[in-house]
Amino acid sequence: MNSHRYPMKALAADYMRSAFGVLLPAALMLFTNLIPVVFYSMGALILLFAGYGLRTAWRHGTVLTVDGNGVRQEGLVGGFLDREIGWAEMRDFRLRYYSTQRDRTGGWMQLILRGGENRGVIRMDSHLPGFDDIVRQAHAATQNNGLALDPTTAANLSSLGLTSADPGLASTQEKSPS
Amino acid sequence: MFTYFAHRVLVMIPTLLVISVITFIIIQLPPGDYLSNQMAEMLSSGDRAAMENLAFLRQEFGLDKPMLEQYGVWLGIWPGNNGFSGILQGNLGWSFEYNLPVSEVVGDRLYLSLLLNFTTILFVYAVSFPIGVYTAVRQYSFGDHAMTFVGYIGLATPNFLLALILLYLGKKYFGVSMGGLMDEEFIGADMSWGKFLSICEHMVVPVIVIGTSGTAGMIRRLRANLLDELQKQYVTTARAKGLKNYKLLLKYPLRMALNPFVADIGNLLPQMISGSAIVAVVMSLPTSGPMLVNALQSQDQYLAGSFLLFLAALTVIGMFVSDLALAALDPRIRLGSEASK
Numbered sequence: 001m002n003s004h005r006y007p008m009k010a011l012a013a014d015y016m017r018s019a020f021g022v023l024l025p026a027a028l029m030l031f032t033n034l035i036p037v038v039f040y041s042m043g044a045l046i047l048l049f050a051g052y053g054l055r056t057a058w059r060h061g062t063v064l065t066v067d068g069n070g071v072r073q074e075g076l077v078g079g080f081l082d083r084e085i086g087w088a089e090m091r092d093f094r095l096r097y098y099s100t101q102r103d104r105t106g107g108w109m110q111l112i113l114r115g116g117e118n119r120g121v122i123r124m125d126s127h128l129p130g131f132d133d134i135v136r137q138a139h140a141a142t143q144n145n146g147l148a149l150d151p152t153t154a155a156n157l158s159s160l161g162l163t164s165a166d167p168g169l170a171s172t173q174e175k176s177p178s
Numbered sequence: 179m180f181t182y183f184a185h186r187v188l189v190m191i192p193t194l195l196v197i198s199v200i201t202f203i204i205i206q207l208p209p210g211d212y213l214s215n216q217m218a219e220m221l222s223s224g225d226r227a228a229m230e231n232l233a234f235l236r237q238e239f240g241l242d243k244p245m246l247e248q249y250g251v252w253l254g255i256w257p258g259n260n261g262f263s264g265i266l267q268g269n270l271g272w273s274f275e276y277n278l279p280v281s282e283v284v285g286d287r288l289y290l291s292l293l294l295n296f297t298t299i300l301f302v303y304a305v306s307f308p309i310g311v312y313t314a315v316r317q318y319s320f321g322d323h324a325m326t327f328v329g330y331i332g333l334a335t336p337n338f339l340l341a342l343i344l345l346y347l348g349k350k351y352f353g354v355s356m357g358g359l360m361d362e363e364f365i366g367a368d369m370s371w372g373k374f375l376s377i378c379e380h381m382v383v384p385v386i387v388i389g390t391s392g393t394a395g396m397i398r399r400l401r402a403n404l405l406d407e408l409q410k411q412y413v414t415t416a417r418a419k420g421l422k423n424y425k426l427l428l429k430y431p432l433r434m435a436l437n438p439f440v441a442d443i444g445n446l447l448p449q450m451i452s453g454s455a456i457v458a459v460v461m462s463l464p465t466s467g468p469m470l471v472n473a474l475q476s477q478d479q480y481l482a483g484s485f486l487l488f489l490a491a492l493t494v495i496g497m498f499v500s501d502l503a504l505a506a507l508d509p510r511i512r513l514g515s516e517a518s519k
Contacts, residue, residue, distance in 0.1 A: 017185070020188070021184070021188060028255070031262075033261075033267050035268035048183075048184060051180075055180070096509035097510060098181070098185075098509055100185050100189050108181075151412075151510075152510045155510045156509075
């Protein structure tokens with residue numbers, strides 16, 4: 001059984017983003033006399049980055065436990081957002097890649113796992129130590145469960161060295177359960 | 179996606195700030211300013227009263243202050259003579275040439291520019307999408323050759339030339355003047371149903387003129403991308419398994435081929451805006467283009483700055499929408515040669 005937590009280094013950058021995103025619009029709203037359209041835009045920015053900060057705090061307190069049976073997410077909010085998905089009951093597996101740079105480098109991956117009925121969704125990103133191992137285990141479960149992969153997931157898996165380099169070919173190959 | 183959205187918004191804030199700095203520097207680059215040029219003329223004619231008025235304006239608008247302070251006051255993040263009163267507070271500044279507030283000089287021009295460019299983008303997508311798909315699916319058919327020919331004509335014809343041709347043809351064969359963006363009776367009038375209809379009628383030709391080259395380019399790109407996808411092995415496999423053609427097309431190849439199509443929203447906006455400026459001069463359209471050119475020539479800095487900032491903000495927002503759509507459509511990693519494309 002392996003437990004994973006987001007490192008403070010990754011979270012600190014997100015906390016700073018959140019603080020910048022809240023404080024700059026708030027300062028403009030407080031100290032200058034903005035026209036309504038700009039005022040409400042700044043309000044929307046404050047809400048967005050306050051939400052981002054809360055989400056970062058939630059990630060800060062989240063522990064992901066992975067073993068041969070499945071993955072479990074435990075964290076803050078009094079267990080309200082706790083989830084557990086067994087590998088055998090996994091119904092969806094998606095791997096996404098996001099980058100804000102023009103050359104698409106320096107981004108991060110997001111893994112989305114969906115369980116059976118009432119099992120909910122577990123999301124994690126590549127800032128989590130041991131992310132590659134979790135992806136590998138989840139991918140193995142996908143193959144065992146005979147789940148189809150979308151081309152995006154297949155292409156991202158191939159970048160991690162887990163499948164064929166041709167996303168289309170990978171997806172069609174894996175649609176046939178072994 | 180939420181994280182991406184927040185990160186992307188955060189990237190936009192410094193981008194807009196940098197753009198505003200560059201815009202301000204550009205409008206300050208030529209030696210002197212509008213008032214100093216005027217002052218030189220007054221000196222030669224010996225008009226003392228007007229010179230005193232110009233000196234007052236120079237002090238009033240802080241033109242004698244350091245550039246950084248002028249920038250802060252212009253943007254509204256630094257208090258000027260009237261406290262915080264810049265673009266963020268809705269004060270676009272003073273047009274020295276028209277001797278009026280910029281917001282009054284600009285009037286409906288910014289909104290009309292926005293409407294014209296937005297409609298043109300809709301036109302480009304509405305026309306190029308079905309044609310692009312058709313020409314890829316029916317490669318080398320008569321329809322493909324015909325559309326390709328029309329596409330090349332569209333790519334090769336300068337917008338202003340097409341505008342002149344349509345103006346000539348409209349006048350000669352239909353006896354109508356296609357210039358302007360509304361009937362003369364509506365110029366300066368408040369928005370009404372009649373004015374809206376008049377704008378819609380007059381917008382048809384400018385939209386076609388400005389959108390033609392973009393449409394032609396977009397058709398070629400969509401056709402090439404879709405052809406690439408249709409030749410991949412998964413398509414052959416799906417066909418061999420008996421999947422119907424339209425289902426196969428919609429499931430993956432079309433979605434994959436849409437990526438550059440969506441990514442082009444950001445590139446399309448600056449092209450439209452710069453292209454529409456020349457067309458607006460030829461067709462006498464009351465948009466921002468001709469007034470921006472005049473403002474830059476006469477160094478009417480606040481007027482030019484407001485236009486440039488508005489157009490740049492529009493482009494940044496276009497890029498933002500394009501990036502969000504692309505991230506939602508296909509969040510794939512692209513490394514090596516693909517990353518550099």
